[in-house]
Amino acid sequence: MTDEPRSGARAVDRAIGVLNCFQGDDPELTLSELAQRAGLPVSTAHRLTQALVRGGLLEQSPASDRYRVGHGLAALARPALARLGLESAAPHLYALAAGIRITVSVSVMDDRDAVTVFQARPPVHFCHHQVPRPRQSLHASAAGHALLAYSPARRAAADDDLDRVRRTGFASELIETDDPIRSLAVPIVGLGRQVHGALAVQARSARLNSELVRAVVPAMRIAAGRIAPLLQTTDGAAFSAAEFRSR
CATH class of the missing domain: 1.10.10.10 (Winged helix-like DNA-binding domain superfamily/Winged helix DNA-binding domain)
Incomplete structure (x- = not known):
């Protein structure tokens, strides 16, 4: 009992x-x-x-x-952000958001979902279309595909979407709404090809067209490379959403 x-x-x-x-x-x-x-x-x-x-x-x-x-939650979260490297990564994320004028998000794997743990909004051109859902399916989101494509358990899996991510270096998803939204994500990969998370952006597809995608993806890759060494726990391992919540 x-x-x-x-x-x-x-x-x-x-x-x-x-x-x-x-x-x-x-x-x-x-x-x-x-x-x-x-x-x-x-x-x-x-x-x-x-x-x-x-x-x-x-x-x-x-x-x-x-x-x-309330502000008290932000004060409590700050030590966890610092310990997990997100505080150190924040300047790079905000610089990217300002440069491409789109909100930048960091997601990590949590069971079957990609969970957003940090967002950096641009000082201008922000709209609600740029905010991802806090929890998205790994198999039905750009952030999820970026995480799965470079996950050791998935590298050998035969999956056209994941193969495309590995070939191009980024994931893309079109979210069908009355005003369609395009989401892009690149993996944040550290030493030993360990996946620390996914860096993602999204905006109205009318704005985030193929021309802007070609301009944005290289900047995302550069930012992901810069923050990859920072997004680690004290023992050097990649962190998960479960750990983020427990800190």
Whole structure:
């Protein structure tokens, strides 16, 4: 018989569930939206959100009463970013974003998904089309294909998409929407051909046309090469999304 979690542990689990509701495009959520997403009674969601606001992990807009991620989470994340090399890599990522005028993302492999762990937005020409989904299928995304193509377990696999990535050095995906989006990704490969992650960009396909792709991909490759030695744990191994969350 499995022991039920103690009330204190259950409250922590629920608070984590509330925080996880904010994954994605930095949304602002009402209390009822939070309760629905977290699967909690409104009274419980209110009690947890107020505790998280007092702790600085959430903040409440005085104009709309909506909740959003607080500065306290950024302060807690900074040591993990530094330890995993993302803080050192950030200047290169922001320089690339400014140079190509498109948001640059870093994704890592997590089970069957590519999970975005860092984004660098350009100072101009930003639009919401440039923000990838926080979690994408490895087999149905440019970032996922870039990760799989150079994964030791997949190098010998017969797959036309992965063969194309290995041949051209980048992955491309057309996301079919009312305004189609094109996504590009290059692998971040360190010493010993170890894959540390994928560097990706996306924008409206009308803008990210074949001419711009030819200009953007070389800049992405250069940036990936520069940050590859930085994206390591203290023991030199490539990191995963699971490790990023645990830090």
